Amino acid sequence: MKATPVSNCERRFLLRAIEERKRLDGRQCYDYRNVRISFGTDYGCCIVELGKTRVLGQVSCELVPPKPNRPTEGILFFNVELSPMAAPGFEPGRQSDLLVKLNRLIERCLRNSKCVDTESLCVVAGEKVWQIRLDLHVLNHDGNIIDAASIAGIVALCHFRRPDVSVQGEEVTVYTPEERDPVPLSIHHMPICVSFAFFQQGTYLLVDPSEREECVMDGVLVIAMNKHREICTIQSSGGIMLVKDQVLRCSKITAVKVAEMTELIQKALENDQKVRKEGGKFGFAESIPNQKITAFKMGSAAVDTNNVEEQAEEIIAKADPPSEVFAKPILHTPGTAQIGEGIENSWGDLEESEREEAAEEEGESEATAFECQTVETEETSTMSETKKDEPIVLSDSEEEEVVILEPQELPKKTRAPASCSRNHNRWKRRRRKESRNLSPANPLFYSDPDVNDTEYSCGPAWVSCPGFNC
Amino acid sequence: MAAGRAEAEACVGQVVLPGDVLLLPARTDEERLRLGAGAGGRLLCGPGLRRCAAGLLVTKCGLLRHRQAGGAAAGGAYWVDSQQKRYVPVKGDYVIGIVTAKAGDVFKLDVGGSEQASLSYLAFEGTTKRNRPNVQVGDLIYGRFLVANKDMEPEMVCIDGNGRSSGMGIIGQDGFLFKVSLGLIRKLLAPKCEIIQELSQLYPFELVLGMNGRIWIKAKTVQQTLIIVNILEACEYMTAEQRKQALAKLSGN
Numbered sequence: 269m270k271a272t273p274v275s276n277c278e279r280r281f282l283l284r285a286i287e288e289r290k291r292l293d294g295r296q297c298y299d300y301r302n303v304r305i306s307f308g309t310d311y312g313c314c315i316v317e318l319g320k321t322r323v324l325g326q327v328s329c330e331l332v333p334p335k336p337n338r339p340t341e342g343i344l345f346f347n348v349e350l351s352p353m354a355a356p357g358f359e360p361g362r363q364s365d366l367l368v369k370l371n372r373l374i375e376r377c378l379r380n381s382k383c384v385d386t387e388s389l390c391v392v393a394g395e396k397v398w399q400i401r402l403d404l405h406v407l408n409h410d411g412n413i414i415d416a417a418s419i420a421g422i423v424a425l426c427h428f429r430r431p432d433v434s435v436q437g438e439e440v441t442v443y444t445p446e447e448r449d450p451v452p453l454s455i456h457h458m459p460i461c462v463s464f465a466f467f468q469q470g471t472y473l474l475v476d477p478s479e480r481e482e483c484v485m486d487g488v489l490v491i492a493m494n495k496h497r498e499i500c501t502i503q504s505s506g507g508i509m510l511v512k513d514q515v516l517r518c519s520k521i522t523a524v525k526v527a528e529m530t531e532l533i534q535k536a537l538e539n540d541q542k543v544r545k546e547g548g549k550f551g552f553a554e555s556i557p558n559q560k561i562t563a564f565k566m567g568s569a570a571v572d573t574n575n576v577e578e579q580a581e582e583i584i585a586k587a588d589p590p591s592e593v594f595a596k597p598i599l600h601t602p603g604t605a606q607i608g609e610g611i612e613n614s615w616g617d618l619e620e621s622e623r624e625e626a627a628e629e630e631g632e633s634e635a636t637a638f639e640c641q642t643v644e645t646e647e648t649s650t651m652s653e654t655k656k657d658e659p660i661v662l663s664d665s666e667e668e669e670v671v672i673l674e675p676q677e678l679p680k681k682t683r684a685p686a687s688c689s690r691n692h693n694r695w696k697r698r699r700r701k702e703s704r705n706l707s708p709a710n711p712l713f714y715s716d717p718d719v720n721d722t723e724y725s726c727g728p729a730w731v732s733c734p735g736f737n738c
Numbered sequence: 739m740a741a742g743r744a745e746a747e748a749c750v751g752q753v754v755l756p757g758d759v760l761l762l763p764a765r766t767d768e769e770r771l772r773l774g775a776g777a778g779g780r781l782l783c784g785p786g787l788r789r790c791a792a793g794l795l796v797t798k799c800g801l802l803r804h805r806q807a808g809g810a811a812a813g814g815a816y817w818v819d820s821q822q823k824r825y826v827p828v829k830g831d832y833v834i835g836i837v838t839a840k841a842g843d844v845f846k847l848d849v850g851g852s853e854q855a856s857l858s859y860l861a862f863e864g865t866t867k868r869n870r871p872n873v874q875v876g877d878l879i880y881g882r883f884l885v886a887n888k889d890m891e892p893e894m895v896c897i898d899g900n901g902r903s904s905g906m907g908i909i910g911q912d913g914f915l916f917k918v919s920l921g922l923i924r925k926l927l928a929p930k931c932e933i934i935q936e937l938s939q940l941y942p943f944e945l946v947l948g949m950n951g952r953i954w955i956k957a958k959t960v961q962q963t964l965i966i967v968n969i970l971e972a973c974e975y976m977t978a979e980q981r982k983q984a985l986a987k988l989s990g991n
Contacts, residue, residue: 273876
């Protein structure tokens, strides 16, 4: 499948919002989303959730002969995979640019920084060394895969335990986990990537871009740092021109973020260690709360709500004069008017329902193009159904009245072929009925709001978790 | 495992699973012969259901709903209320599409389905071969499906049977587009939807709902737009009381 393109209005809106220092989910410019780390039952398996972005990391090991030019060092192998369930644009087996970039970045971040001590992975020099393999699977893409992947990678490596080995002369004994406790890897430091997205030729920068923000950014700067403020990797892509003090500012921000992240990782690792030692239950199944529907869950969004109150009169006074032609507006509540008739939302067979001469449709409908501005002119009474012979006035049209031509002259291409065989009488009747149809029609299949809201608290799909906080 | 068989009327409002067979009341010959205008004739088989020999076969999991005979659903209608995020084009649905390409006389739109929909430039109100619509790549279009089945690429039009646009066409340049699940859209499109009414008490805004899960919002300022976007996204996960509380807090601010 192709990825959904970014429309012009989204791009414009996002850039305007960024200029006003506002983000879609209410974060500040330098704020990260919530990070959640959970471990599996095996050592070396973890899932990191950065907002809605999820990455799974898994470490495994194997005894292999070493590389000929490095006989005393173990081997590290990194692999990042973009699962098709992460985003509609990811296809299996397709080597995209993003995949290559991720692989290279993770390798540079974890291998070149020498965070894992490879000398300690040697068992018999020149013959047997441990090969440590790290697989990162991206499960959901909501922006900033790089950070999530780097956190998952280093957490999985820290969490992993390899089998204990003892060498006596010529004999090498590899102990099973039952015989001797497995041994953790020797990790010197924890490099973590932090991404900065740049907009408007480097004027604005955001930390931890979400998926929409990534679509409209000019370029991204990734800095991998550890808590000792040592930069392990730095990469700028997208062709943006960065000034020296911008890069310095980013590295200062990175230092702060990495310190927080490292603390979080340590706490998570300690918690898991404690639970395992005490004999409690651990694993992914335990980190999911029981008796709760978690598929439909949303973190509360802290949206700034200051200074948004405006009096209705102010709005009217400042608003542009309304356009010329109006249909009869329907007054729902003071301050709300509906212009334009509802359009029938019908699933299933349209032809069938229109062929029958059904009874009058009653009830108001929700116009799908809904304008809620108070109407100054023509405050007419609440009239909800057009009469048969009155022309329906459209606000887009230049003319006051739309003249309907003779039925035979109308283009029939928009009706399904079956309708062409109708005779004149039925056409006329149907045209009249259609003009009624344009007016408030109940959608044929809709979910009853009352039922949805209150009834189902333990069913499979119908909701109920606190979401919104402002 | 044998599929569950049950009377259709008994299951209304309950969860049904794919493979369940719903038995319909057997019709007598008299009823079948009586085809009056308007008198209950055909039973409408809505989304998530298929006809089979015994009655209705459920193809999606969800809640079974029923609508009495009369009005548009002459003879009654059954359908399954299911929840999903991935849209499958259906003929007659009103959707918001994003223009991805202009190929000669035809625009290609992304509607969230597996194929891109095509839209002819003549399918707008008041356009002729000389007078073409002003559509750029990346614009938003609100239209309805003329052709939508699994064998062909879907086709959209922005014009109704009489040649008028009736609200369809190019959506304005400002505003914001975001995506929600299909169930929330149907909830918002229900008549007398409380959510829309309560929101309209807050600030004035323009709203276009596409059945493919896309909503376009335009309010006075960026902040108001963001607030409405967040409320609508959260409405999926909030009960009515929580929503009223949130809105009360907002209007109290």
